[in-house]
């Protein structure tokens with residue numbers, strides 16, 4: 237050993253470096269690992285440095301033993317892994333010097349150049365399978381930034397930071413080492429996380445016996461389970477790869493066989509990095525009718541989500557718990573104060589925090605944004621679980637830049653906006669620096685039938701002149717609202733569904749007048765509100781029209797599908813929170829000599845609520861799954877069904893919670909009253925129940 241001066245990077249996201257410098261650092265890391273693995277053991281006289289061969293098998297055995305010795309309860313994923321590994325050991329293993337703990341913070345870098353000058357911490361080094369080191373070097377790729385024992389870089393948009401994805405790291409390694417491929421890398425990731433889980437379980441056991449005492453030691457038990465789940469997720473992907481490679485395996489494709497039946501992990505992996513193979517999710521070749529739902533295809537619990545999404549789920553839950561729910565009363569009080577029409581500064585602070593954690597623009601479906609240019613590349617099904625968490629607080633969607641009507645407007649701009657429209661409006665919306673509204677409904681006509689809309693959009697020279705009377709334009713009163721997506725008629729003589737167009741109107745254009753805020757059960761929902769607006773000879777440039785004249789319905793269809801399901805996902809979350817509040821309340825209040833929870837009617841109400849939430853959630857998840865696999869058009873019956881089911885379900889659950897709370901349930905001291913009025917509004921907003929039921933019946937009769 238010798239003294240070497242240089243830099244040690246403790247934060248793997250490498251703050252303060254440019255994307256090129258970050259890439260350079262990660263490439264140097266893999267390059268030095270190749271150098272270590274190339275070392276000639278015999279020439280160095282290190283033949284006895286460890287046992288040759290069977291390294292992974294021995295390691296699995298060793299960590300299984302360690303785990304068993306510190307087991308405090310059964311961790312299902314550990315049991316599955318212990319059974320799985322011996323049957324899936326690598327067929328061929330090279331032997332090299334293995335560092336044993338090869339991580340970025342164990343390297344010293346040159347002061348100016350992306351070059352490793354020293355490798356530290358060799359205490360676990362031995363002879364073994366070098367791919368284990370490579371997998372260890374990629375652990376951070378699958379952990380969130382605030383993971384307690386190892387800072388992670390599992391955030392959306394990793395490639396924009398310049399950091400190569402784990403897949404790219406494995407690719408670089410196999411190129412430099414001249415290996416044919418490292419197709420079984422997921423096995424090595426599974427092993428690495430298995431080892432981390434076993435270590436954490438050991439820490440947890442020591443905390444129980446008083447040998448290790450800190451808050452993080454106590455939480456190690458929970459983390460051990462999470463790591464085991466992550467390991468199992470990689471194991472299932474590896475199992476699926478082997479299954480596909482077996483004669484008849486891939487072609488059979490029926491989800492039956494020795495491997496797990498779904499490739500969800502593979503597609504998730506493909507979406508994580510910039511090198512997502514084109515055609516990995518063949519949307520265009522999807523059959524037109526819904527395929528049978530296999531058990532694994534429909535992930536009904538967050539525990540079944542791919543690791544990256546599980547992490548987002550965990551981060552969201554923690555964010556709500558730590559930062560948002562404790563501040564809700566403050567925000568409610570602000571909304572009831574005389575300053576209510578100015579957004580509370582806390583919201584902007586929380587937005588910044590959420591953004592730093594990668595909890596930002598998660599709503600954009602991978603189908604709309606296959607290269608993850610704007611969002612996190614989640615499927616609707618994955619987002620359903622995350623959006624449900626956001627539904628727990630009425631303030632959450634805005635904090636994560638996932639709130640209506642901005643989400644619908646952003647999706648419209650991604651799908652149909654010209655580069656100029658995207659530059660002007662989409663980017664500030666994605667950044668959360670402005671907000672927007674959507675003006676379709678009019679007071680003078682029954683707007684549940686959008687063909688009734690009377691507002692006019694008339695071409696004059698190089699401008700469109702807009703005239704119309706709108707109401708219930710949500711969000712229009714927010715001082716940050718700069719854009720209105722306006723629906724009106726460009727050609728009243730065209731066929732019924734070709735008369736309407738959508739056009740982008742800057743809110744400060746002369747002629748846009750706010751008449752008043754409308755109220756829902758007396759509440760004006762500041763600072764966005766629901767505005768009655770007058771558009772009088774509003775002149776906007778010709779290029780503000782979206783997609784083209786007469787294409788308003790086409791855009792509305794693209795806009796409303798995802799928007800509707802997002803409302804439903806959030807309503808499931810609202811209902812969950814209402815039930816949770818109800819359970820806490822009835823355990824702590826005593827009436828007529830016993831806790832309320834012991835009253836039969838209360839028990840029946842709790843049971844009814846649980847049953848109804850589960851039913852609604854399953855239908856929401858099925859709808860999301862269909863949207864992912866067969867598209868919004870084929871999923872139209874389910875989209876209409878959930879739009880009817882969820883608001884009514886939430887209303888019943890929230891109403892029972894309010895009843896159990898007594899008068900307090902109606903007050904501003906709890907979120908229940910706001911939940912109730914919003915759920916009620918959603919029986920109308922985005923189309924009344926009757927219209928959706930009529931659509932379901934029509935489609936049913938056509939079947």
Ligand SMILES: Cc1cc2nc3c(=O)[nH]c(=O)nc-3n(C[C@H](O)[C@H](O)[C@H](O)COP(=O)(O)OP(=O)(O)OC[C@H]3O[C@@H](n4cnc5c(N)ncnc54)[C@H](O)[C@@H]3O)c2cc1C
Pocket residue numbers: 641673674675676677678681682683684685707708709710711756766917918920921922923924926927930
């Ligand atoms: C809180 C809130 C926020 C909103 N935000 C927006 C927004 O941001 N932008 C926007 O443009 N609009 C918004 N809306 C308006 C909403 O979309 C409309 O209220 C809705 O489409 C119904 O239109 P309407 O109010 O004109 O009702 P109408 O069309 O007059 O219908 C009235 C009733 O008639 C019945 N009905 C209608 N059709 C049928 C049928 N086929 N069969 C049987 N019965 C039927 C239903 O009971 C319906 O509720 C919002 C509404 C609310 C409450």
